[in-house]
Amino acid sequence: MQSHCVAMLASRGHVLRPLRRACHGLAAPAWATVDPATLSAAAPAEGMNLCGGSWAKAKRTQDIVDPLNGEVFLKVPNTAMDEIEPYIQRMAAVPRSGLHNPFKNPERYVMLGEVCGAAAREMFKPEVTDFFIRLIQRVAPKSYAQAGGEIKAVRTWLQDFSGNNVRMLAESQGLPGDHVGQSTVGYRMPFGGVSVITPFNFPLEICGIQSLSAVFMGNQCTTKVDWKVAIVMEQFLRMLHSVGLPKSDIDFIYCDGPVFNEVLLRGDAKMTLFTGSQRVADKLAVDLKGKVKLEDAGFDWKILGPDVMDVDYVAWQADHDAYGFAGQKCSAQSMLFMHENWTKPDVDIVGRLARLAGQRSLKELTNCPVLTWPTEKFLAHMDRVLAIPGASLAFGGKELADHTVPPQYGAVEPTAVRIPIEALEDPPSFEVATVELFGPFQVLVDYKEGQQSKVIEAINRMPNHLTAGIVSNNPRFINEVLANSITGTTYAGARARTTGAPVQHWFGPSGDVRAGGIHTKHAIQLCWSSHREVIYDVGPVPAEIPAQS
Numbered sequence: 001m002q003s004h005c006v007a008m009l010a011s012r013g014h015v016l017r018p019l020r021r022a023c024h025g026l027a028a029p030a031w032a033t034v035d036p037a038t039l040s041a042a043a044p045a046e047g048m049n050l051c052g053g054s055w056a057k058a059k060r061t062q063d064i065v066d067p068l069n070g071e072v073f074l075k076v077p078n079t080a081m082d083e084i085e086p087y088i089q090r091m092a093a094v095p096r097s098g099l100h101n102p103f104k105n106p107e108r109y110v111m112l113g114e115v116c117g118a119a120a121r122e123m124f125k126p127e128v129t130d131f132f133i134r135l136i137q138r139v140a141p142k143s144y145a146q147a148g149g150e151i152k153a154v155r156t157w158l159q160d161f162s163g164n165n166v167r168m169l170a171e172s173q174g175l176p177g178d179h180v181g182q183s184t185v186g187y188r189m190p191f192g193g194v195s196v197i198t199p200f201n202f203p204l205e206i207c208g209i210q211s212l213s214a215v216f217m218g219n220q221c222t223t224k225v226d227w228k229v230a231i232v233m234e235q236f237l238r239m240l241h242s243v244g245l246p247k248s249d250i251d252f253i254y255c256d257g258p259v260f261n262e263v264l265l266r267g268d269a270k271m272t273l274f275t276g277s278q279r280v281a282d283k284l285a286v287d288l289k290g291k292v293k294l295e296d297a298g299f300d301w302k303i304l305g306p307d308v309m310d311v312d313y314v315a316w317q318a319d320h321d322a323y324g325f326a327g328q329k330c331s332a333q334s335m336l337f338m339h340e341n342w343t344k345p346d347v348d349i350v351g352r353l354a355r356l357a358g359q360r361s362l363k364e365l366t367n368c369p370v371l372t373w374p375t376e377k378f379l380a381h382m383d384r385v386l387a388i389p390g391a392s393l394a395f396g397g398k399e400l401a402d403h404t405v406p407p408q409y410g411a412v413e414p415t416a417v418r419i420p421i422e423a424l425e426d427p428p429s430f431e432v433a434t435v436e437l438f439g440p441f442q443v444l445v446d447y448k449e450g451q452q453s454k455v456i457e458a459i460n461r462m463p464n465h466l467t468a469g470i471v472s473n474n475p476r477f478i479n480e481v482l483a484n485s486i487t488g489t490t491y492a493g494a495r496a497r498t499t500g501a502p503v504q505h506w507f508g509p510s511g512d513v514r515a516g517g518i519h520t521k522h523a524i525q526l527c528w529s530s531h532r533e534v535i536y537d538v539g540p541v542p543a544e545i546p547a548q549s
C-alpha cells in the first residue's frame, strides 16, 4: 500500500514528503467510506448526507478540488433548496425538552459517556489516527504535526467525557428552602433542535466537538461543515455510529451557506453555534433573532513586553503562531507589538522571525495553500498595508515559485509588514492594518518605552477579542495589560502564545454577549443548555392558614 500510495501521489505531481510520511501502509478502518491514499481525479470519493439515521445522496453533486493540484478528487452532495424539507421537519419536530434532560431518558447521559470512551479507544488505534491525519491533510493540507494535533485534541476530549462526565455536565445545584418540604434546584435543560456550522480550517476538531457537545446536553443537532472539508466529519460520524452513537442524534448536510440558512429559518433552530467569518456571524445573529453563540473572526495580537528573555523560544513561538497552517487559524497571530528592547541589534526579533519564516516550505506543508485568499487578493491586501505611512516589508511578500496550487487558492510566502505604533492612530490606517487576512500574514508594530498606553488603546479598538499573548514575566506589566483588555483566551508569560489551545482550556471570544466557547464543561453548558429552576414545595402545609395578604 505504501508504494502504491507514493506512486499515485507522485504521478500527479503531488507534494510528496509529508504525505509519504503519512502513508504507513495502514488500511482504512472498516467503518470508513473513503481512503485518503486513493482520493484522486481517477477515482474521486463521494460524500453523503445523513438525515434521520439514513445516508443519502442529493440530486446534484459539488466538485471538490485537491488544494495541491486543482484536480477534482471528491464529489459531495450539493443539496438544493427543494431537497431540504426532511431536515427542516426533523429539526422542527424535536421536543422543546430535548432528547434527554435530567428528568427524561437520563440513560442517554450514560450511553453518551460510553460512546465517548469507545470513540477515544477507537481513535487510539494507529490505523484510525493515521486515517484521520491523512484525510485532513488531503482536504486542508497542513503539516503532519498540525493535522495530528486535531486528532490528539479530539481524542483527549473524548477521554475527558468518558464515563460519568457527560452526566456531570447536567449537574444541578440545590438550596434549602424556607420551610420543611421546600427546596430549590437549578437544572441544565436542552434547547431541542439545534445546529452547528463550522468552517474549513479544523475539519475534525471544531465540528466534532461542538456537535457532540450539543448532543451531550440533550439536543438533536444538524451539522453543516464547509463542504471543502466536510468529508472528515462524515467519516467521524461513521466512526461514532460504529461505537454506539444513535444514528439519528446528529443530522449532517452538505450544502452551501444560503441553503443551510433556509434550513435554520424554517426549522426554527433553537440555538446555532456558528464558527466562521464575522460577516456570516452577524447575518445569522439577525436572521435567527439572537438564538446564536458565535465563534467568529479572530484578529489576534501578541505583545512583546519590555523585559527581553528566552529570545529563541519567543521567536519560535511567534513564527508558529503566525505561520502554522499558513496562518489559517482563527487564533493566528495577526499583529505583533514589539517593544523597542526586542528590536535592538543583539536581539533582532524581526531577523529571527524572517529566518524561521524562510525555512517554511510547501513541500513539507509547513507552508500551505491558502483556501480563502487567492494569491492576487493576498498581495493586493499586502500592498494596502504597505501604503500605510511608515510601513515597510519585513519579509516575504511574493507568490511561491514552482507550485501547482490552483488559482482559486493562494500560494504565498509567509509575510510580515512592519509599521510604527503611531500609524494605528490614523483611523483609515488602523482599519487596513487590522483586517483579518486568513493566510500567512502578520503586521509587526514597533513601540517604544512610554507608549504602552497606545498599545492598549489599539488592542481595545480591534473588533475581535479571541486570543492574545502577553510575552513578559513582569507581573506588573502583565497585570496592566490584563486589567485593560478583554480577549477571551489570553496567554501571559515568557511562553505566551496565541494558537494551540489544548482541550482543557476554554477557547472562545470575549466581550460580546453572543460569545460562544468550546472544549470545557463551562463552554458546553453555556452554549448548549439553559438554566431552569424547580422549586419543590411538597408540604406539610401549616396547621393554620396564614391571613390574606
Ligand SMILES: NC(=O)c1ccc[n+]([C@@H]2O[C@H](COP(=O)([O-])OP(=O)(O)OC[C@H]3O[C@@H](n4cnc5c(N)ncnc54)[C@H](O)[C@@H]3O)[C@@H](O)[C@H]2O)c1
Pocket (backbone or CB within 6 Å): 197, 198, 199, 200, 201, 206, 224, 225, 226, 227, 255, 256, 257, 258, 260, 261, 275, 276, 277, 278, 280, 281, 283, 284, 294, 295, 296, 297, 298, 329, 330, 331, 372, 436, 438, 466, 508, 509
Ligand atoms: N472563533 C473561532 O473559534 C474560529 C475558529 C475557526 C475559524 N474562525 C473564523 O472563520 C473564518 C474562516 O472561515 P471562512 O472564511 O471559511 O468562514 P465562512 O463564514 O465563510 O464559512 C463558515 C461556515 O459558514 C457557512 N455559511 C456561510 N454562509 C452561511 C449562511 N448564510 N448561513 C449558514 N451558514 C453559512 C459556510 O458554508 C461554512 O460552513 C475566519 O474569520 C476565522 O477567524 C473562527
